[in-house]
Amino acid sequence: MGKPTVHDIAEEAGVSLATVDRVLNERPGVRTMTAQRVHSAIDKLGYVRDVHAANLARGRQYRFAFVLPEGQSQFLKALREAIDEAGVGLRLERVALDTIEVPLNDSVGMIRGLEALQDQGIDGLAIMANETPVVRDMIAHMKESGIAVVTLVTDQPNAERDHFVGIDNVAAGRTAGVLMGRFLGGRYGRVMVVVNSTHARDMVQRRLGFDAVINEQFPNLHTLPSLEGHDEQERTATVIAQALANQDNIVGLYCAGAGTRGVTQVIAEQGLAERIVVIGHELTIHARQALKDGLLDVVITQNVGHLVRSATRVLRAKCDGRDIIASQERIRIEIVLRENLP
Amino acid sequence: MGKPTVHDIAEEAGVSLATVDRVLNERPGVRTMTAQRVHSAIDKLGYVRDVHAANLARGRQYRFAFVLPEGQSQFLKALREAIDEAGVGLRLERVALDTIEVPLNDSVGMIRGLEALQDQGIDGLAIMANETPVVRDMIAHMKESGIAVVTLVTDQPNAERDHFVGIDNVAAGRTAGVLMGRFLGGRYGRVMVVVNSTHARDMVQRRLGFDAVINEQFPNLHTLPSLEGHDEQERTATVIAQALANQDNIVGLYCAGAGTRGVTQVIAEQGLAERIVVIGHELTIHARQALKDGLLDVVITQNVGHLVRSATRVLRAKCDGRDIIASQERIRIEIVLRENLP
DNA sequence: AGAAAATTGATTGACGTACCTCAAAACTCC
DNA sequence: GGAGTTTTGAGGTACGTCAATCAATTTTCT
Numbered sequence: 001m002g003k004p005t006v007h008d009i010a011e012e013a014g015v016s017l018a019t020v021d022r023v024l025n026e027r028p029g030v031r032t033m034t035a036q037r038v039h040s041a042i043d044k045l046g047y048v049r050d051v052h053a054a055n056l057a058r059g060r061q062y063r064f065a066f067v068l069p070e071g072q073s074q075f076l077k078a079l080r081e082a083i084d085e086a087g088v089g090l091r092l093e094r095v096a097l098d099t100i101e102v103p104l105n106d107s108v109g110m111i112r113g114l115e116a117l118q119d120q121g122i123d124g125l126a127i128m129a130n131e132t133p134v135v136r137d138m139i140a141h142m143k144e145s146g147i148a149v150v151t152l153v154t155d156q157p158n159a160e161r162d163h164f165v166g167i168d169n170v171a172a173g174r175t176a177g178v179l180m181g182r183f184l185g186g187r188y189g190r191v192m193v194v195v196n197s198t199h200a201r202d203m204v205q206r207r208l209g210f211d212a213v214i215n216e217q218f219p220n221l222h223t224l225p226s227l228e229g230h231d232e233q234e235r236t237a238t239v240i241a242q243a244l245a246n247q248d249n250i251v252g253l254y255c256a257g258a259g260t261r262g263v264t265q266v267i268a269e270q271g272l273a274e275r276i277v278v279i280g281h282e283l284t285i286h287a288r289q290a291l292k293d294g295l296l297d298v299v300i301t302q303n304v305g306h307l308v309r310s311a312t313r314v315l316r317a318k319c320d321g322r323d324i325i326a327s328q329e330r331i332r333i334e335i336v337l338r339e340n341l342p
Numbered sequence: 343m344g345k346p347t348v349h350d351i352a353e354e355a356g357v358s359l360a361t362v363d364r365v366l367n368e369r370p371g372v373r374t375m376t377a378q379r380v381h382s383a384i385d386k387l388g389y390v391r392d393v394h395a396a397n398l399a400r401g402r403q404y405r406f407a408f409v410l411p412e413g414q415s416q417f418l419k420a421l422r423e424a425i426d427e428a429g430v431g432l433r434l435e436r437v438a439l440d441t442i443e444v445p446l447n448d449s450v451g452m453i454r455g456l457e458a459l460q461d462q463g464i465d466g467l468a469i470m471a472n473e474t475p476v477v478r479d480m481i482a483h484m485k486e487s488g489i490a491v492v493t494l495v496t497d498q499p500n501a502e503r504d505h506f507v508g509i510d511n512v513a514a515g516r517t518a519g520v521l522m523g524r525f526l527g528g529r530y531g532r533v534m535v536v537v538n539s540t541h542a543r544d545m546v547q548r549r550l551g552f553d554a555v556i557n558e559q560f561p562n563l564h565t566l567p568s569l570e571g572h573d574e575q576e577r578t579a580t581v582i583a584q585a586l587a588n589q590d591n592i593v594g595l596y597c598a599g600a601g602t603r604g605v606t607q608v609i610a611e612q613g614l615a616e617r618i619v620v621i622g623h624e625l626t627i628h629a630r631q632a633l634k635d636g637l638l639d640v641v642i643t644q645n646v647g648h649l650v651r652s653a654t655r656v657l658r659a660k661c662d663g664r665d666i667i668a669s670q671e672r673i674r675i676e677i678v679l680r681e682n683l684p
Numbered sequence: 685a686g687a688a689a690a691t692t693g694a695t696t697g698a699c700g701t702a703c704c705t706c707a708a709a710a711c712t713c714c
Numbered sequence: 715g716g717a718g719t720t721t722t723g724a725g726g727t728a729c730g731t732c733a734a735t736c737a738a739t740t741t742t743c744t
Contacts, residue, residue, distance in 0.1 A: 002401075003433070005730060016693045021732070029691060031741090048434060052394035053730035056699045059344075089667060091345075092390060174681040182639075185527015213681065297524075305670060325431060328647060332684055335677035339516040339555065342674055347700060358723045363702070371721060373711090395700035398729045691740065702728085712719065 004045040013041035024049065051320060055094055064315050065098040065117050066152070066308075067127040073231055074284030075258045075304075079128075079153075082304040086312065095312060098122075107134040114138055124148040124315030126165065131156050131201050148318035150311050153302075154202050162318050165311045167302045167333050169202045173209025173256065175333055176279045179298050180210075180252050181218035183277045188220045189251030192243055194227045194236060196257035206256040206281075221252065229259045236262025244270065255280040260299075264290040283336055291338045299336040306331055346387040355383035366391065393662060397436055406657050407440040407459050408494070408650075409469040415573055416626030417600045417646075421470075421495075424646040428654065437654060440464075449476040456480055466490040466657030468507065473498050473543050490660035492653050495644075496544050504660050507653045509644045509675050511544045515551025515598065517675055518621045521640050522552075522594050523560035525619045530562045531593030534585055536569045536578060538599035548598040548623075563594065571601045578604025586612065597622040602641075606632040625678055633680045641678040648673055 010020045015034060022030045023038040030038075041047075054060070066083050068076060080099055087097035100117065103109040111134065117125070125147055129135045131154065139149050139159040148162050155164040180191060193210065195203040207226060214221050227243055229236030236259045244250060244266070253276055255263045260280040267273055273294050280287055283301040290296035310329050317324045336342070352362045357376060364372045365380040372380075383389075396402070408425050410418060422441055429439035442459065445451040453476065459467070467489055471477045473496065481491050481501040490504050497506040522533060535552065537545040549568060556563050569585055571578030578601045586592060586608070595618055597605045602622040609615055615636050622629055625643040632638035652671050659666045678684070 007730090018694075018734095019692060022692090025732070027733090031691065034691080050398075050730055051434060053398055053699090054732070056392075056395050056398065056701095056729095057731040058733080059699065085667075085669075092393060171682055175679060178679050178681045182525045183527070185525070185529075187527075209681075303674075309670075325427075327427075328651075330684060332645075332674075332676065333682040334674065335679075335682065337517060337520050337677075339520045339551075340513055340675040340677065342672060345700095349700090360703095360724075361722060364722090367702070369703090373721065376721080392700055395729090396702070398731095399700075399702040401702095401729060685744100687742105687744085689740105689742070691738100693738070694736090696733100696735085698732085698734105700729105704726085704728105706724090708721105708723070710719100710721065713717090714715105 003050075004047045005050075006047075008045055009038065009041040009047050012045055013037045060094060062093075062095045062124065062316055062319055063098070063120070063122050064095060064124040064126065064312060065100055065122050066311070067114065067117075067125060067129065068099060068101050069104045069129060070101045071104065071231065073258050074261075074286055075282045078284060079304045079307070082308045086305070086308045090312060095316065097312070102129070104130070107132065110134060111138065114142070118142070118145060118147070122147055123319050124150075126150050126152045126311040126315065127156075127161075128152040128154060129156075130154065130199075131158075135159065148315050150314050152307060152311055154200070163314045163324070163329070165307055165314060165329070165331060167331050169205035170209040172281070172300050172333050173206035173211075174213045175209075175335065176206070176254050176256070176281075176298070176300055177210040177213030178217070179335070180254060180277055180279055181214060181221060183297060184218075184221065184251055186220055187251050189222070189249045190247055191221050191223045191252035191254060192227065192240065192247075192250055193223055193225075194229050194240060194253070194255045194257060194259075194263060196229055196231045196259065198226050198228060203256055210254055210256070226256075229255075229257055229262055231257065231259050233259060233262040233265065237265045240266045241270075244272075250276060252277045253279070258282050258284075260284065260290065260296065261286045264293075264295040267295050268293075283334075283342075288341060291336065291341060294338070297337070301334045301336055302331050303334060345392075346389045347392075348389075350387055351380065351383040351389050354387055355379045402436060404435075404437045404466065404658055404661055405440070405462070405464050406437060406466040406468065406654060407442060407464050408653070409456065409459075409467060409471065410441060410443050411446045411471060412443045413446065413573065415600050416603075416628055417624045420626060420646045421649070424650045428647070428650045432654060437658065439654070444471070446472070449474065452476060453480065456484070460484070460487065460489075464489055465661050466492075468492050468494045468653040468657065469498075469503075470494040470496060471498075472496065472541075473500075477501065490657045492656050494649060494653055496542070505656045505666070505671070507649055507656060507671070507673060509673050511547035512551040514623070514642055514675050515548035515553075516555045517551075517677065518548070518596055518598070518623075518640070518642055519552040519555030520559070521677070522596060522619055522621055523556060523563060525639060526560075526563065526593055528562055529593050531564070531591045532589055533563050533565045533594035533596060534569065534582070534589075534592055535565055535567075536571050536582060536595070536597045536599060536601075536605065538571055538573045538601065540568050540570060545598055552596055552598070568598075571597075571599055571604055573599065573601050575601060575604040575607065579607045582608045583612075586614075592618060594619045595621070600624050600626075602626065602632065602638065603628045606635075606637040609637050610635075625676075625684075630683060633678065633683060636680070639679070643676045643678055644673050645676060 006020050010017045023035050102113040136159040150163045151161045153166045227239045279298045283299050287299045348362050352359045365377050444455040478501040492505045493503045495508045569581045621640045625641050629641045
């Protein structure tokens with residue numbers, strides 16, 4: 001009464017094992033009629049192929065590559081570490097993970113990097129990159145040559161990716177908005193918003209969500225135009241310090257980008273922790289420390305471990321032609337306070 | 343250059359396959375000296391046994407059982423659904439999940455239920471139950487007969503369980519405390535606390551964390567003695583209504599237990615949504631709706647899907663004698679607002 | 685009808701491990 | 715040094731699937 005095997009469906013369909021195998025692996029030389037008989041036997045018995053036995057037999061290795069932008073940000077570092085850590089455990093599962101880093105705004109370098117990948121015979125790709133035509137074409141090209149592609153952290157909704165692994169950034173911005181409004185408890189004032197770049201899709205979305213909530217629910221607050229930090233600590237610190245000097249009655253600061261370090265630096269230097277509600281993104285080690293020190297009130301984050309594992313699960317499912325369990329692959333918007341620091 | 347196999351370690355150790363097999367599966371009849379040679383060959387080559395091939399060979403089935411308290415609460419319902427859902431996907435992994443329900447405060451019934459399990463030849467157990475001597479002895483008994491045991495949702499720190507799958511309830515209470523304090527933005531008043539039962543360990547811990555934060559950080563607030571709802575909507579609604587009538591200046595309500603429905607019922611009836619900050623636990627369908635309707639400000643929750651998958655991963659690792667990846671098995675305290683509702 | 689082509693069956697050997705048997709070799713102990 | 719015991723080796727079968735070969739059968743076409 002165990003699970004049905006190929007033998008059982010061969011018997012049920014009244015064909016030989018060889019034929020069942022041909023049908024299952026879509027090899028030629030089977031009449032449509034016969035194939036149909038096999039398929040209905042599969043349905044009737046509820047056969048599902050034993051992926052592990054199959055992989056064992058064919059000596060299959062899944063080769064997945066993570067394509068990340070070059071950069072020293074703590075978020076990227078944590079992401080790379082998560083990839084390495086996941087890679088260790090996945091070796092037992094016949095999955096090999098590679099990481100390649102491509103220059104952020106250098107399309108030629110990116111194309112070169114990805115072409116190298118293709119020659120290596122990669123099975124799947126998780127790509128984190130800004131939305132550009134070059135990337136979009138690259139994804140289309142990869143898909144054409146049978147490589148599964150997921151976008152990571154930043155989506156490319158117009159590209160033919162199989163799946164997006166990351167959070168809904170509008171919702172993340174909205175979440176930041178409510179927390180900002182509620183933590184300020186009715187106080188009147190202005191809220192500064194810092195982004196990495198006003199062009200990046202995720203920054204735009206977070207800002208959108210943030211402003212929407214503030215405008216809808218907190219008429220006592222006024223959001224200022226975005227400041228650009230460009231992912232650099234010094235630059236972020238400078239623009240913030242400048243803005244603080246020029247504006248009065250700043251009660252909140254939302255750092256929608258990853259460069260929280262520059263923010264906390266200014267907050268610490270000017271001793272603003274008590275007076276200003278500060279909300280940042282991505283739970284890096286610096287953000288953790290800042291939370292503990294009270295320099296940061298809230299961090300909105302996505303778990304890098306989940307990102308990596310979800311991406312590999314999705315890629316594997318796509319390679320095997322299986323469906324994914326959507327509920328399992330939804331990346332949560334995590335709200336971290338000092339009190340629930342994991 | 344592939345992964346080393348048993349053949350490779352046989353050669354490296356200068357012994358036969360049979361001997362390697364005896365060592366790996368701890369079968370008798372191998373001199374300590376020889377076993378040592380095999381072990382050092384394993385270390386040297388970095389051999390890791392292919393679990394899937396092994397399971398295939400021995401036709402292994404992992405049989406795990408979830409032991410849940412009887413009850414109709416939405417949380418339990420969601421947990422049961424998560425178990426069923428996970429069970430479907432896990433069939434391919436040779437894991438069979440069962441759920442059994444035992445009467446909450448009936449030790450005899452519980453023992454009977456668990457004894458039935460033992461006879462069925464179960465490999466692992468995930469148990470959610472109040473901390474009692476009966477349960478503790480049961481766990482010890484199970485462990486003795488070689489069954490892996492994890493506690494679920496509620497820990498039994500004095501029992502010899504292999505692992506606890508659930509959140510840190512003190513931290514959860516603290517999280518509720520900060521959110522309560524900050525959402526109230528300096529207002530003065532009293533905060534009501536509702537629990538299922540003042541005896542349950544997790545309720546005590548949440549209450550502890552909640553009070554600690556309020557006392558440390560929010561002198562403007564005063565927490566009232568716990569009200570008991572006993573997991574019943576009507577009863578919860580009654581005690582809250584009563585307390586509201588007897589106390590003035592209630593500004594917050596923390597429902598540490600799962601019976602959020604009774605709370606939202608009263609809030610809706612008396613139109614208190616705007617005046618009182620309400621924080622509850624567990625994101626059931628009712629809690630979702632209440633968040634959307636603004637009857638609930640925050641829900642602190644643990645993802646039931648994660649709970650179930652983590653429990654099965656841990657049990658499987660224990661059965662295989664593998665280590666778990668601690669970071670992957672830490673269940674997050676999730677903060678859910680209307681804006682980041684998943 | 686006969687030849688050519690397409691389809692199907694039967695069989696075999698992997699993959700990496702478990703588990704069993706039987707015989708050979710190596711150790712005890714007196 | 716011989717009997718007894720313990721340890722080791724050699725070999726086979728199985729798990730569920732893939733992949734390949736070669737022969738046998740059926741279909742298609744002329």
